[in-house]
Amino acid sequence: MKKTRNRAKQITSLQDRLNVxxxxxxxxxxxxxxxxxxxxxxxxxxxxxxxxDIDQWVSSSGLQSPT
Structure with a gap:
């Protein structure tokens, strides 16, 4: 029998949840x-x-891949 993964849709962002x-x-x-x-x-x-803080830094628009 194959187990199914519990996939919950997060309503708030990771950063908000970490701050709370x-x-x-x-x-x-x-x-x-x-x-x-x-x-x-x-x-x-x-x-x-x-x-x-790291999540905010990683997801910021200031970080862009080289062209």
């Missing part, structure tokens, strides 16, 4: 006391922000 995720993580980390768990959440949020 990062904001959510930052707010969760703000409620925690300083410690390892908070540091891990902040690192995850920063990683999501960097990924959103």
């Amino acid at each position: 995720f990062a904001d959510d993580i930052f707010h969760r980390a703000a409620r925690l006391p300083p410690g390892v768990e908070r540091d891990q959440l902040l690192k995850r949020a920063r990683t999501a922000e960097i990924a959103a």
Whole structure:
């Protein structure tokens, strides 16, 4: 039996989803006391922000293939 792939159509862009995720993580980390768990959440949020920036950079019109 062949498995079918679950294909979901994304409504929002990757950059928007990453920014919302990062904001959510930052707010969760703000409620925690300083410690390892908070540091891990902040690192995850920063990683999501960097990924959103890279996605924006890659999809920008400034990058064009050589002619």
